Structures are given as C-alpha cells and as structure tokens.
Amino acid sequence: xxxxxxxxxxxxxxxxxxxxxxxxxxxxxxxxxxxxxxxxxxxxxxxxxxxxxxxxxxxxxxxxxxxxxxxxxxxxxxxxxxxxxxxxxxxxxxxxxxxxxxxxxxxxxxxxxxxxxxxxxxxxxxxxxxxxxxxxxxxxxxxxxxxxxxxxxxxxxxxxxxxxxxxxxxxxxxxxxxxxxxxxxxxxxxxxxxxxxxxxxxxxxxxxxxxxxxxxxxxxxxxxxxxxxxxxxxxxxxxxxxxxxxxxxxxxxxxxxxxxxxxxxxxxxxxxxxxxxxxxxxxxxxxxxxxxxxxxxxxxxxxxxxxxxxxxxxxxxxxxxxxxxxxxxxxxxxxxxxxxxxxxxxxxxxxxxxxxxxxxxxxxxxxxxxxxxxxxxxxxxxxxxxxxxxxxxxxxxxxxxxxxxxxxxxxxxxxxxxxxxxxx
Amino acid sequence: xxxxxxxxxxxxxxxxxxxxxxxxxxxxxxxxxxxxxxxxxxxxxxxxxxxxxxxxxxxxxxxxxxxxxxxxxxxxxxxxxxxxxxxxxxxxxxxxxxxxxxxxxxxxxxxxxxxxxxxxxxxxxxxxxxxxxxxxxxxxxxxxxxxxxxxxxxxxxxxxxxxxxxxxxxxxxxxxxxxxxxxxxxxxxxxxxxxxxxxxxxxxxxxxxxxxxxxxxxxxxxx
Numbered sequence: 001x002x003x004x005x006x007x008x009x010x011x012x013x014x015x016x017x018x019x020x021x022x023x024x025x026x027x028x029x030x031x032x033x034x035x036x037x038x039x040x041x042x043x044x045x046x047x048x049x050x051x052x053x054x055x056x057x058x059x060x061x062x063x064x065x066x067x068x069x070x071x072x073x074x075x076x077x078x079x080x081x082x083x084x085x086x087x088x089x090x091x092x093x094x095x096x097x098x099x100x101x102x103x104x105x106x107x108x109x110x111x112x113x114x115x116x117x118x119x120x121x122x123x124x125x126x127x128x129x130x131x132x133x134x135x136x137x138x139x140x141x142x143x144x145x146x147x148x149x150x151x152x153x154x155x156x157x158x159x160x161x162x163x164x165x166x167x168x169x170x171x172x173x174x175x176x177x178x179x180x181x182x183x184x185x186x187x188x189x190x191x192x193x194x195x196x197x198x199x200x201x202x203x204x205x206x207x208x209x210x211x212x213x214x215x216x217x218x219x220x221x222x223x224x225x226x227x228x229x230x231x232x233x234x235x236x237x238x239x240x241x242x243x244x245x246x247x248x249x250x251x252x253x254x255x256x257x258x259x260x261x262x263x264x265x266x267x268x269x270x271x272x273x274x275x276x277x278x279x280x281x282x283x284x285x286x287x288x289x290x291x292x293x294x295x296x297x298x299x300x301x302x303x304x305x306x307x308x309x310x311x312x313x314x315x316x317x318x319x320x321x322x323x324x325x326x327x328x329x330x331x332x333x334x335x336x337x338x339x340x341x342x343x344x345x346x347x348x349x350x351x352x353x354x355x356x357x358x359x360x361x362x363x364x365x366x367x368x369x370x371x372x373x374x375x376x377x378x379x380x381x382x383x384x385x386x387x388x389x390x391x392x393x394x395x396x397x398x399x400x401x402x403x404x405x406x407x408x409x410x411x412x413x414x415x416x417x418x419x420x421x422x423x424x
Numbered sequence: 425x426x427x428x429x430x431x432x433x434x435x436x437x438x439x440x441x442x443x444x445x446x447x448x449x450x451x452x453x454x455x456x457x458x459x460x461x462x463x464x465x466x467x468x469x470x471x472x473x474x475x476x477x478x479x480x481x482x483x484x485x486x487x488x489x490x491x492x493x494x495x496x497x498x499x500x501x502x503x504x505x506x507x508x509x510x511x512x513x514x515x516x517x518x519x520x521x522x523x524x525x526x527x528x529x530x531x532x533x534x535x536x537x538x539x540x541x542x543x544x545x546x547x548x549x550x551x552x553x554x555x556x557x558x559x560x561x562x563x564x565x566x567x568x569x570x571x572x573x574x575x576x577x578x579x580x581x582x583x584x585x586x587x588x589x590x591x592x593x594x595x596x597x598x599x600x601x602x603x604x605x606x607x608x609x610x611x612x613x614x615x616x617x618x619x620x621x622x623x624x625x626x627x628x629x630x631x632x633x634x635x636x637x638x639x640x641x642x643x644x645x646x647x
Binding site: 222226227229230231233234235237238240241247250251253254257258261264281283296299300302303305306307326329330333 | 577603
C-alpha cells in the first residue's frame with residue numbers, strides 16, 4: 001500500500017471518533033444555549049404578563065392553555081412564600097403536528113392586589129429527535145466530504161509532492177555501478193527529499209569509489225604478479241637457448257617452465273573470476289553459439305586426438321545468445337576442455353545443440369560426481385594434478401552472470417547442460 | 425632494424441633486449457616516460473615496444489606523441505594489465521599490436537617480425553630460406569619451385585618456427601600461438617606433435633628441418 005493511502009486510511013479512521021465526540025459536545029452545547037434563550041424568553045414574558053395584569057386584571061382569569069400560552073391559578077400566601085420558580089420540560093398536544101410535542105414550562109408566582117397566583121408560561125421546544133437526526137445527517141455529510149477532500153488532496157497534491165521521490169527510486173533501480181552513467185536526481189524543495197537525494201549521491205559516489213578502487217586493486221595485483229612471472233619465464237627461455245645443456249638439465253628447466261605456466265594460468269583464472277564477479281564485462285553481442293562451438297572444437301581437435309578421443313557435434317538448431325564474446329568462448333572452452341581432460345580414452349565426446357540447450361556428454365572412469373562440489377573453487381575431483389580447479393567454477397560464474405542454467409547429470413555419461421530461454 | 429624498448433622493469437628490459445639483439449636488431453632502451461619521450465622526439469625507430477604502465481607517466485600518452493609526429497613506426501603495446509579497455513584504447517590510438525605479459529620470447533619475436541614485415545614491405549615480400557619461399561600475403565609455400573599444400577595450423581607452425589629459426593621454441597609457446605589463447609587451458613601440450621609430424625613430412629625435400637629438443641620443444645634448422 002502506498003504511503004499516501006496509508007495516511008488517508010489513518011486520517012479517515014481517526015476522523016470518525018473525533019467527529020462523533022465533537023458531535024456530542026456540539027449537541028449539548030447547542031441544547032444548553034437553546035434552553036438558555038428559551039428560559040430568558042419565558043422570564044421576559046412573565047414580566048410582560050405582570051405589567052399587563054396591572055392594566056387588565058381580567059387576564060388573571062385565564063386558567064387553562066386553550067386560548068393562551070399562559071395561565072394563572074390563585075394560591076395561598078403560605079404556598080406563595082414557599083414557592084420556588086422552575087423551568088421544566090413536558091409534552092403537550094400540538095394541533096398542527098397532531099401529536100404530543102415537547103414544550104418548556106415556566107412556573108412562577110405573582111402577587112397582585114393582595115392576591116397570590118401561580119403563573120405557568122409555555123413555549124414550544126426544539127424537537128430533540130429531529131435535531132439529532134439533522135445533526136447526524138449533516139455530520140455524516142461532513143465526514144464524507146472530509147474523506148473525499150483528503151483523498152483528493154493526497155492524490156493530487158501529494159502525488160505531485162512525491163514525484164521527486166519516485167524519480168530518485170527509478171534512478172536507483174536503473175543504476176549500474178559498472179556503467180559510467182551519472183545518476184540524475186531532481187532537486188526538491190522538500191527537506192526530506194533533498195536529504196534523501198544527498199544521501200543517495202553520497203552513497204553512489206562511495207560505491208563508485210570503492211568499485212574503482214577494487215578494480216584497480218585487481219589490476220595492480222595482476223600487474224604485480226604478471227611481471228615477475230614474465231621475467232622468470234623469459235629468463236629461463238633465454239637460459240635454455242643460450243646454454244648447451246644436457247637432456248636432463250633441459251627437462252628440469254622445462255618442468256620449472258611448465259609450473260610457471262601453470263602459475264600464470266592460475267593467476268589469469270583468478271583474475272577472470274574476480275572480473276566476472278565484479279561485472280567488468282559490460283560489452284555484449286549476439287553470438288551464434290553453434291558456430292562458436294565449432295570453432296572451439298576445431299581448436300581442441302588435436303588435443304582430443306592426442307587423447308584418443310573424438311568430437312561428435314550434433315547441432316539441430318542455430319542457437320543465439322547475447323553475451324560477452326570472450327566469456328562465451330571461455331565458458332564453452334572450459335566445458336569442452338573438461339570433457340577431454342577427464343574423458344575416457346577411445347571414447348566419443350558428444351556435443352548437442354538444440355533450441356534452448358547446449359550440452360556436452362562424455363564417458364569417464366569415475367562415477368557420478370557431486371554437483372555442489374563440482375562448481376566450487378579449488379575442489380579437484382579426480383587425480384589431475386595439473387588442473388587449476390577453477391575451470392568449472394569460471395564456467396558456472398559466467399553462466400550465472402547471464403542467467404543461464406548450468407547443471408550436471410550422470411546417466412552412464414557425464415553430462416553438463418547449459419539451458420536458456422529462447423529469445424526471438 | 426631499430427627497435428626501441430620502453431619498459432620500467434629492468435630485468436624485463438634485459439630479457440627483451442637480449443633476445444632481440446640475438447636477432448640482430450639494433451636495440452635502444454628507455455626505462456621511464458621522460459627518457460622515452462626525449463628519444464622519440466629525436467630518433468626514428470622501426471618498431472617500438474611500449475609498456476603502458478610507467479612510473480612517471482602514461483604510456484598511452486607516448487603513443488599519442490608518436491602518432492602526433494606523423495611517424496609510422498610500428499608500436500606494440502606490452503602490458504601486464506591485459507584489460508579490454510587498454511587494449512581498445514591502444515589499438516584506437518594507432519598501436520599495431522597488444523601483447524599481454526607474461527609472454528614467451530618466441531611470441532615476442534613473432535609479433536615484432538609481423539609488425540616489421542607489414543610496415544617495411546607492405547606485406548609484399550617473399551621470405552626465402554634456402555629452397556623454401558613463403559608468401560605471407562597469400563600464405564603460399566613453395567619448395568624447390570613446387571607449391572606445397574599446408575593446412576592453417578601447419579602454416580602457422582611453420583611461420584612461427586621460421587620467425588624463431590635456430591632457437592628453441594617450447595611446446596607451450598607454440599601451442600598458445602597456433603591453437604589460440606584458450607588452448608592454455610589444456611593440461612599438456614603434447615598434442616602439438618601430430619601436426620609437427622605432418623609438417624615434417626611435407627618439408628622432406630626442403631632445406632629446413634624441425635628438430636625435437638628433448639621433448640621440451642622444437643627448433644627449426646636451416647641446412
């Protein structure tokens with residue numbers, strides 16, 4: 001639920017009891033005021049009646065309410081003395097309404113020419129049930145009006161106010177650290193949003209800085225290792241050429257060279273892995289996986305023949321993938337090389353390319369392998385001392401980068417399959 | 425042929441000078457940006473080996489300087505970085521080749537040779553060794569007047585060995601050059617033997633022979 005709907009929800013929930021409470025308070029305050037003014041009117045009428053009785057004592061004869069809104073009733077002196085004025089509510093038959101309606105009665109006393117009278121004056125009252133009904137109707141109306149206004153305010157004004165926020169969020173969503181594009185934030189007059197923008201800008205800068213630093217660290221580490229490796233390899237190569245050595249001496253040196261070569265490959269593989277994980281291969285292109293496979297197979301054919309193996313490539317469809325070319329070559333190379341290195345002599349290596357899938361199958365002396373161990377770094381399965389233990393980890397990292405599924409199966413043959421959704 | 429090596433690592437520089445001098449190139453060296461810049465301002469070279477990470481400046485600036493002077497010296501960038509960015513930048517600035525460290529000496533010869541051949545003969549020269557003549561333009565090999573048929577790998581091996589004639593070429597160097605960058609993932613380079621065997625057969629009537637050196641590598645000898 002959006003924030004603005006949250007605020008609307010709470011506002012409308014809170015408004016309900018507030019308006020109800022207010023309704024009660026308002027109702028009683030108004031009623032009090034009405035009584036007050038009615039009672040004032042009745043008091044005033046008494047004074048007027050007292051004056052009239054002096055001029056026209058005949059009104060003292062009115063003893064019921066049929067003709068007038070007042071009546072007089074003679075009382076004794078004792079009653080007069082002990083009488084207390086009072087206002088009270090009662091019901092009375094109203095002709096126009098054809099019903100009993102509430103009226104206000106004022107009871108008081110009056111003394112004229114030594115005679116004592118009790119005086120009653122009535123006036124019609126507000127009908128409380130009607131008043132309450134009206135009040136409720138108007139308050140419900142008010143409540144609905146306020147809810148509508150709140151919703152409209154939120155949806156029009158707040159939407160406009162929140163615009164820079166949504167803009168910032170969409171910028172963050174599209175932000176890629178390896179791309180050099182700058183993040184573009186809309187300046188906002190709202191403090192919270194400028195705070196947010198400041199924080200984003202700072203965070204982006206910090207991430208970029210550490211990303212660059214890391215990239216430089218990898219490059220520096222590479223530089224530091226490659227140069228001494230290059231020096232050692234070249235020195236030995238020159239030594240081999242410049243000196244007349246015995247067979248044994250030459251072979252010893254060749255072993256050292258071999259190992260330096262392995263060290264070089266290991267270093268390159270580690271670098272490659274970190275580069276893939278740091279997403280340093282942004283360039284992508286549409287690749288024909290079928291023809292790429294054919295090229296790699298041609299390169300590795302001699303290696304396979306040497307191991308008494310044969311490739312059988314069975315491509316039923318031209319498969320295209322959008323990815324970095326170098327990485328695609330490395331991924332396929334590692335899987336193909338893996339099949340040759342671990343494959344059984346005098347067997348065939350099958351490569352099947354169909355829509356949505358690329359798979360390689362080979363026979364080997366080993367049983368089914370543990371898929372979890374297979375793709376982790378430096379987990380060497382088998383007895384090949386010369387493998388770096390990184391080949392499959394690299395293939396997996398590349399597959400993951402492009403959201404391809406690389407899986408291993410064993411059904412008499414060792415099978416590595418890359419599956420991917422077909423895009424047209 | 426004058427070659428300038430710009431490289432800040434003294435031992436790396438020594439190795440490169442040693443191996444190139446044995447090929448009878450006239451080798452000059454510069455160990456830093458300033459020296460290199462001064463030398464480039466005064467002399468002309470046929471080929472420049474340029475390490476782009478120098479302690480006192482960016483090697484790519486030197487490349488710009490060379491190209492700004494309108495010189496057509498061949499430039500090979502030598503770098504320990506092997507990053508795609510640098511490779512593209514270098515080639516866009518007009519470098520002829522990019523050689524990532526570490527490399528085999530044999531590979532260095534092959535690259536320098538290729539650049540010099542391209543610049544000095546515009547690819548029009550025939551390479552003649554005894555009764556063998558090689559035309560790098562159309563990859564044609566003629567022995568004693570009759571053309572012989574070589575497949576891609578055989579031709580590449582022959583060219584590589586010819587470039588490094590009379591020198592030991594290890595199997596690893598040969599495999600990486602001929603079979604491509606990614607063959608270095610192979611666990612052994614013995615597989616190059618079958619192609620060598622075929623090539624030897626085809627070179628039977630020539631004045632050159634491929635000698636196997638204790639199973640470590642090969643050497644092309646001119647009789």
